Amino acid sequence: MNNRWMLACTISAILAACSQTKDQTGLSSGAQQNSATNYTSSITLLEQHLPDAGEVGIAYKKYQLDNGLTVILHQDKSDPLVHVDVTYHVGSARELAGRSGFAHLFEHMMFQGSQHVADEQHFKLITEAGGTLNGTTNTDRTNYFETVPSNQLEKMLWLEADRMGFLLPALTDEKFELQRETVKNERAQRIDNKPYGRLNERFNQALYPVGHPYSWPVIGWPDDLNRATTEDVKQFFKRWYGPNNATLTIGGDFDEQQALAWVDKYFADIPKGPEVKPQAKTLVTLDKTRYLSMEDKVHLPLIYIAFPTVYAGHPDEAPLDLLANILGGGKTSLFYKNLVKQGHAVQASVNHPCQELACQLSLYALANPSRGGKLSELEQMITQSIAEFEQRGVTDEDLQKVKVQFKASTIFTMQSVAGKVATLASNQTFFGKPDLLADDLARYQQVTKADVMRVFARYIKDKPMTVMSVVPEGARALIAKADNFTPAQAAPAKTAVTLPATLANTVSAEPGLSNHNELTKNTAPRHFDRALVPEAGMAPVMTVPRLWRQTLANGIEVMGTQSLETPTAELLIYLEGGHSLVPVEKAGLAGLTAAMLNESSTLRSTEALAQALELLGSSISFGSSDSQSYIKVSSLTENLKATLEIVEEKLFSPALNSEDFERLKEQQLQSLQHLSSDPSYLASQGFAKLLYGENSSLGVSNTGTLESIKALTLLDVKHFYQTQYSASVVKMVLVADLNKASIIPMLKGFSQWQATPVSQPKMASFPTLASGKIHIIHKPGSAQSVIYIGKRALPYDATGDYFKAYLMNYPLGGAFNSRINLNLREDKGYTYGARSQFSGDNKTGQFLVTASVRADVTGLALIEFIKEIKAYQTEGMTAAEHDFMRSSIAQSQALDYETPYQKAGFVRMIQRYDLAEDFTSKQDEIIKTVSLSELNALAQSLLDLDTMTILIVGDKNQLTEQLKDLGYPIQLMN
Incomplete structure (x- = not known):
């Protein structure tokens, strides 16, 4: 969920639609801390927050129950839906050495029914209600969430409360064994059967000290999963799943008083769990550079390097994010210029991912085998690029573009209630303050050139690092350097958790309220039948977007709708044809032509165009599919006009030069060989061949084949551009916070697009399907x-x-x-x-x-x-x-x-x-x-x-x- 340079917990935001005077406490006027007596004495209002007009932020009210459960409410009446999130402050970092995988395994167990919810009923009720649901686990937290029509809120709260307070009575050995097998299947699919799948878990063993909470994988080591027992799961639940270690966040279209009454009804008498204390945030250091390597079923050799840095929220996090962006954050970065542009690497990037306890400046490059593929040479180029940065320093544009990108990314991710709820929940869990968006923007805006150079000197320059090589099987000669590190194995802990004395010898207490050590003090049990599924409220009224239409002077049909929630614009330009226009022997031509249009124009270089877009916080992407070529444009509304001018430049004045063509063609060839090791890709392409045959464009991938890509020429690209990119086959879709009258003048440049005829080829006949085989x-x-x-x-x-x-x-x-x-x-x-x-x-x-x-x-x-x-x-x-x-x-x-x-x-x-x-x-x-x-x-x-x-x-x-x-x-x- 992270952007490469963005604070991990800052995943969404919203601009306040109105303002309200604040008093000196920082709360809205008249909203100092008080007891919310309108709905229940067990819930206390801690704070409420309403951003000023124009300020980036999320309005919310924060409450707490007597049992310690934090409740955050965010109103958004724009759509008839609600999003419910329960985040527990427990991830794989709370596990013990040799007992990995419990946090993730427990996430699976929480969907298997509880005392009053039957097996599979959780999924059935939410799906039947028209909702979606999921759960995720990372190193530091586990969350469970549902998005449903607004009339289904009570049912969601009932479901979440039942598994928070009444899970253990329904937990059986059979359910445990089944979910352990499911987790093993997930591991096999996502890690063991994927190219580079085991990279991160191997790498983290070398980057972090033995026993560090991040030194084992979230999904767990296979041996640790095998030694787990049902009793271990019960103990893990009792230790970490108390309401005092959870944040319940509700966002969307709901009545606040009614929601709080339901929260009180279903959650208030769940007993408080053991105390949960923050984990130590000790900065990670390395005594020397550590080299390790592995062979894998891959085509492209990969080098992965990381320097340990700080932790999420540390004052140096923001300048380190900017440093990562300058080094390897796109086509204006040093990594792109020195590694990708020169053809030594197929891909290269630098990121600064941050977690609650530790961050790392991570650098990677996929070597181009046609240049030898030696990772030692790539490591040298990476080192030279870092040295070049030290000499080059930081420019004013470096700071400006990253700050604009950060602001734009924050605004773009505010478009869903789920995103805003996730932001509130994450910020509350890790920092105790639900809305940090204005604070985050301020700390990025305040970063100086000197800050970036300071963190470079402190964490990167001449510092030990971890270097991992992943090479094709039998190609150890390509590794960067001989291994000098073997991970030590910590002795497995005897139990899955360390329990407080009050829980050490108990599995259950009072029936029904049996998951934690005692009933919450001063909270009388609610007398109602928890087995009764709450009725849904009145179904919300569905409204589809109201559309407008316009035809440009050259016949291009434009359809759009106004969306007022965010100051953003999304423009989609579709050209009928795409891959279907291409003869089978030239498969991949539509995609390669689109890739060329993402490069330089006759007026500016690729890097100059990328710089211009970054300074606007916009993105423009040309692409193709089986039946279309397309252009996707995202922009802040305030920068839409300038962004469209760049679209016109790339579309009407492409350079289509040989340098870009040879580089992109080589990258495509290497990518195809890489994909040949991905079983899902092989299945997709093989099945298309069976259904549609080798003589149909549908039977050959839009990405092409090794043979077809090798045969393509720059003349092929120029011819396809001239024949496909015609206004006669173009349609546009635009969604923005502007009305039609404001938008149409900005599209005037597209009226000059020539509408030459485009011949749509007849679809080839399909083969007789080889059924029964x-x-x-x-x-x-x-x-x-x-x-x-x-x-x-x-x-x-x-x-x-x-x-x-x-x-x-x-x-x-x-x-x-x-x-x-x-x-x-x-x-x-x-x-x-x-x-x-x-x-x-x-x-x-x-x-x-x-x-x-x-x-x-x-x-x-x-x-x-x-x-x-x-x-x-x-x-x-x-x-x-x-x-x-x-x-x-x-x-x-x-x-x-x-x-x-x-x-x-x-x-x-x-x-x-x-x-x-x-x-x-x-x-x-x-x-x-x-x-x-x-x-x-x-x-x-x-x-x-x-x-x-x-x-x-x-x-x-x-x-x-x-x-x-x-x-x-x-x-x-x-």
């Missing part, structure tokens, strides 16, 4: 297998069978508690997640069922997939599933149009498919009226397994034995 792409030693099952299916249709197929598929694989996910993940523990979906555009579509599963159970997982698809096809969904689907999808629309990006997506759908502006009303009517029999008839016609093909990416030596008795012919794919 298993195709294997061999990936030796793969920890997991990626399974794809599917076929060509319906093209997009907003209100026809395509939309109904989406409804039909929902109980099968479209939600977390769908049949295939509950079976393969929750019941069998084969995977971290399994899903199915229909996708399509105006030309074609497909149906896909997919999961990454443990290599040793690939055959068993495939059997379960087949069983579920066949059963659903023949028997269809049940009446209960039908009701669940209708409720979930209908209510979820309250979440659909919150952010400018979501609004732009809605506008684009109408524009691209020529939909009526009220098409969502027609969809609502279909959801309400479509019958169970109609959906089941659709399942019977669309889900015939005999018309589908199967692709598995994994180790063929393991797979052949597992699959031989399934009755499917097996074919090896290249």
Whole structure:
């Protein structure tokens, strides 16, 4: 969630819409600390904050219950939704040596039901309510959150309170074992089966001292997970999950008095947990430079270097962030100039990620194998770049651009209630002050050139560092230097936590209120039936964005909507065609042309253009997809006109020079070879080939192939630019806080765009699908297998069978508690997640069922997939599933149009498919009226397994034995 130079906890903000006089206490007038007697004597108002007009900040009220629970309320009436977040101040840093992974494992356990919430009911209730949910764990905190329609708030508070206060009675050995397997699957998918996946956990062992809380991975070491027990989990919960170690934050459209009454009802009698004290923030130092290395299934050698620095909130954090940006923060940085621009590295960057206890200035570069790929040479170039910075110093523009970027990034991330809530919760958890945005902006604005040079001298210049080399298997000759460090292993702690004496010999106390050591003093238990699921309130009124339209003088259609919540603008320019215009033998041309347009113009260099955008806090990105080329523009409204002038310069006056072309072509070739080690990429590309064939652009990746990219020339790029980038195939979408009358004059420059004809080629015929067959792409030693099952299916249709197929598929694989996910993940523990979906555009579509599963159970997982698809096809969904689907999808629309990006997506759908502006009303009517029999008839016609093909990416030596008795012919794919 971090930007590379941004304070970790500052992830969102909002500009206050009004002001209110403040008294000398810093609270709004009349809001000094008092007891909130209107709703309950157990809740005390600690402070309330309302930023002044024009000040960056988030309005909030902060309360505390007698049991220590901190409650933060933020009102945002702009959309009919609420976001609830419960953050516990416990992450992997609270674990003990040799007992890693508990914080993350416990995050999984918190979704497995509690005393009054049945197994899988947590997911079902929120999904049925039209909401989304998740939980995350990092080194320093664990949070659980839901976004739901505003009428569902009480139900969310009931759910969160039940797992905070009543988890242990429902915790069983069976649930524990299942979630341990799920975590192992997550580790296999995200770490063991990914290129460079083990880099960070190996690196942190060398950067931090033995036993340091950051020296082990958040997900845990496999041996530590294996030695965990159910009793360990119970002890971990009792130690860290008390209300006094939690912050409950509610944001969105709700009544404050009612919300506080519900908080009092559900949370007030949860007993206080043991005292939680802050952890020591001792600065990390190294006695000498430590070198370590590892071989991996990768193509590009990688060097990763870090200097230990400070900790989040330290006075030196801000100047270190600016230093990182100058060294390696984009196309104006020294790393880009010396490593990437010169072709020695495919990628290179410098960051300063900060955590509660420690930060690091981290530098990395991916070596270009065509230049030899020796990491010792890259290390030397990195060292020279650091020395060059010392000689170069800091310029006025360095400071200006980073400060502008920081402000812009803060404003851009304020566009959702979830972002604002996360900011409030994080700042409260780590600093005790929910809104730090103005303070953060001030400390960045106050950084001087001398500050940057001072922190450089103190933490970086001539200081020991940790250097890690990751090289392809068998290529140890490429490492930067021989290893001189072997991590020591701390003896595993005998218990998962160190418990206070009052808890050391107890697992449960009073039934029901059994998770902590005693009832909260002076709090009478609430007498109500916690097993009753709260009723939802009146459904909120859904409103879709109001649209405006304009046609420019050259025929370009512009559609937009006004969004007043943030002073930002999002412009999307789409050109029909993209990859589909390109012959198969030139695959990748659309993407390479877009990349060239991200580079220099005839007026300015790449670096000069990047500098101009950074000084505006804006971004411009050219790209392509299977059916479109596009330009994405983000800008502060105050800088929109200047940003659009740069768009016009890049679009109408591209340099398209040979230097940029050769560099980008080489980077693309190396990227393709890197992707060949990613099993998910292999599965995606292999499946497209099976569905659409080698003669169709849909069967070959938009990124191209090694053969097609090698054959491309600069003349190809210039020709594609001349034929594709025409106003005749352009449409625009714009979402901003400005009205139509203010925006249209700024688009005048695009009226000069020539509207030359663009020939849309006829789509190639597709091959006969090789159904009833298993195709294997061999990936030796793969920890997991990626399974794809599917076929060509319906093209997009907003209100026809395509939309109904989406409804039909929902109980099968479209939600977390769908049949295939509950079976393969929750019941069998084969995977971290399994899903199915229909996708399509105006030309074609497909149906896909997919999961990454443990290599040793690939055959068993495939059997379960087949069983579920066949059963659903023949028997269809049940009446209960039908009701669940209708409720979930209908209510979820309250979440659909919150952010400018979501609004732009809605506008684009109408524009691209020529939909009526009220098409969502027609969809609502279909959801309400479509019958169970109609959906089941659709399942019977669309889900015939005999018309589908199967692709598995994994180790063929393991797979052949597992699959031989399934009755499917097996074919090896290249």
